[in-house]
Amino acid sequence: MRVLFRRTLPLACALLAAAVPAAAVHAQDIVLGASVQLTGPDANTGRYYKDAYQLAIDKINASGGVKFGGASHKLVLKLYDNQSDINLSVRQYTQLVTQDKVNLLLGPFASAFVIADSAIAEKYKVPMVQGGGASDQIYARKFKYIFGTLPAASNYYGSTIELLKQVQPKPQTVALLHADDAFDMSVAKGTRDLLQKAGLKLVMDERYHINSTDFSSLLSQVKSANPDVVLVAGLETDILNFVRQSKSLNVSPKMYSMTVGVPSADFRKALGKDSEYAFGMTAWLPSAENKDKWFGDGEQFAQAWKTKFGYDPDYHAGSGVADVEALTLAMEAAGSAEPQKVRDALAKVKFDSEYGMVAFHENGQIFDIPQIVIQIQNDKVVPIFSGKGLLAKPVYPVPAWNAR
């Protein structure tokens, strides 16, 4: 009896151990890999992607994960900090694919990073869905494994220029200032064409180096050229310096509009009342009209975000969450997490999300989402123009700095 017990106990234990996981029907986890800017000069925006990926994954897991092959698969995030260093991010994406063997990729922030990192996705044939890069260069290479949820950089000023046709007195002249990085070069190139089509005269067109902190000479030139409208495509740091130094040199065009910065809470906090009247744009606003399978709608998503992280989401956040959702739905459609199959499913995916309707062109870029023109009024981001119609009355012309 004792011998029998001794012999059977380990066997029983082994059987029990084998039986427990099987009883829970634990399907294999799906690992999504990403490298984003958590430290370094881009950390300020990079955090949106970290938070977006985590929030979306938690939410999807809470409602049962990714369902295919008769099982529910949990999503797991494998995230690295690229320290705002492009070379490091390329190494980290290589590591994610070759050593960590992640199933699928999510993108970094900023066009220059996406351009470099998507080459890794392409090389190893692992699809990357990214919401951080908008430069047209990303899609000009006919890559098959890169999908993006930001609208085209070349059309960032599209709706702003439409608005210019409607305001009174009608502006005639425009100055365009832009940084020399991939995203802002694309914006500038597209904007020149748009301005020409709209019959607006470009009286000044200057490119500056991306790390410039002193805009006083450039601004003096703007003042001397005296354009009705100034368009600035640059980094958020540039934008802050630009606005501060505009004020101190009393450069007061009828309107100034910036590609980035204006929708973020940071912009208003750093500038205080000097942020007032600034025009900008956003591809996303928390709207109840944007239905979402997991969050309900855009407004509820914004609420969930604010509750969890304590700050307001902006379009980076919306875009990052849509990326995770796109991958999830593509896996379910493909019935697999195999990169090649998911890639083919992504090309056909079409769904409503908190971010809007997501579907991709053949080159991988999202079908055009119009930029909504916004203006800071009474310390609030006010949606002004949807690309088709006015949403609120713009303060135009903007009061001169010395008359505020």
Add this chain to the structure above:
Amino acid sequence: MDLFAQILVNGVLLGGLYAIMALGLALVWGVLNIVNLAHGAFIMLGAYLSWSLYTFLGIDPFVGLPITAVVMFALGYALQRGLLNLLVRAPMFNTLLITFGLEVVLTYLAQMVFSADFRAINPSYAGASVALGPITIPVARLAAFGAALVLTVGLWLFLLHTRLGRAIRATAQNLVAARLYGVEPMRLYAVTFGLGMALAGMAGTLYGTVSQINPYIGSALTAKSFAIAIIGGLDNPLGVIVGGVLLGVIESLTTLYIGPTFADVASFGILVLVLIIRPGGLIGRTRTA
């Protein structure tokens, strides 16, 4: 013509800011023979210090200048006594390594404490300007320029006419002779480094009133300060003012006539030229290595 005059004024005012940024670096380099790669990070710390004083306690940045100076002096003194004294006479490479490490540590500490959010020291007059005919002069920049002049001349007089200042210069020129005359180099080095950091801190205050602050502004400021220190020379604070203003004017004119992307090319081009033609700086004796 108006535009040219305006750009020239912009350049001179920018140069004043540059000069005060470089002043501390030049002082420490000249006396301790340490090229402090963490200099820009100290400027960043000074900026955050003033920002905190202004935001949380409502102390005007210009009124707060002495507070920033004292705090930064104490920090510099302690750092020199505790850490950098180990390598005053060490090979240049070691000093570069350790100050570079210090830069990284300070930057990431700043990110932990202040987050990566962008800040600006923004009192009501920060954006004010006075019009001088067709020329607009930003008040904050004018004040920064004035502060730079006062501090530079003050430092110059201090080095020339006080006992401590003479001791600092003597140590820089000949350590052995200075020791024979009773100078205590340990303390002196710490005082000098403290002075350098106090200057960096005040530069940070002025920088924060005209530009934006984030934890990563340091390395670019170090590079600029380095160029100005070389151009101006290490022997004389007045040389640093000349170097700063020269660089400010050249960058502004390059922006106007060639294009903004070439501003850095011009300033570092001047640096190379000075190194070839007058390695001791535009003002000051020619060094023989």
